[in-house]
Amino acid sequence: MSDRSELIITGKPFAFDAERDAEFERLVKRYPIRESMILPALWLTQEQEGWISAEAMAYIADRIGTYASKVYEAATFYTMFNLEPKGQYHICVCRTLSCWLREKQEIVDYLAKEIGIRPGEISEDGRFSLEEVECLGHCGTAPVVQLNGEFHEEMDVDKMKALLATLK
Ligand code: FES
Known part of the structure; x- marks a missing residue:
């Protein structure tokens, strides 16, 4: 980071x-x-x-x-402002308590394996960047992921996989 x-x-x-x-x-x-x-x-x-x-x-x-x-x-x-270049698709995974308790790490691990980047990194082709962020304010529907600022709630690995498929 x-x-x-x-x-x-x-x-x-x-x-x-x-x-x-x-x-x-x-x-x-x-x-x-x-x-x-x-x-x-x-x-x-x-x-x-x-x-x-x-x-x-x-x-x-x-x-x-x-x-x-x-x-x-x-x-x-404000942490929502990016002070360095990001990928074409910038993925933020909430790491705060509710999302952490509801297995946000499985999503981060899946993304790391699928895209080949860890939080704070940009893929070599510049298409993806990944970041872990603090509470996104949607704790009741954790775990929460943002893709280019758009919210995706009650996420899991299958939903993340489906979301990535829409980008390829
Ligand atoms: S803890 Fe993840 S949205 Fe609040």
Whole structure:
């Protein structure tokens, strides 16, 4: 797993594409205090790129008119923001109590065997990345898996296998 205190500097300039740019302009009108746009702008960035680079944080700060350090603080505080590139299919498995008690490890072990990666890794072809995350807030339907942000509940190895089959 990556050290969240280290940002990847790509040197590649970042800007919203036309769709996200329009969405940014639509959303920013809602907020009398522009800094309230930090979280929505981070979500737009992650939706576009799959992760949030240091360059993207600087871009967001410029667009909002705030300090890059404020954008950095928000991006590094919330664990749902990816601070490094992820696979085309980013799989998060909840590792907190309810999911742990309901055999989340079997799912992680299955994914490790099937895809060949452990939590914190990206497959060589870049298609898959796997991560164990803290409570996803759906404890009553544990174990819970997120695939590119979409929830899959009451998971088991068979359901995970079926879900992977839809991606191939
Ligand atoms: S413990 Fe897994 S969703 Fe809450």
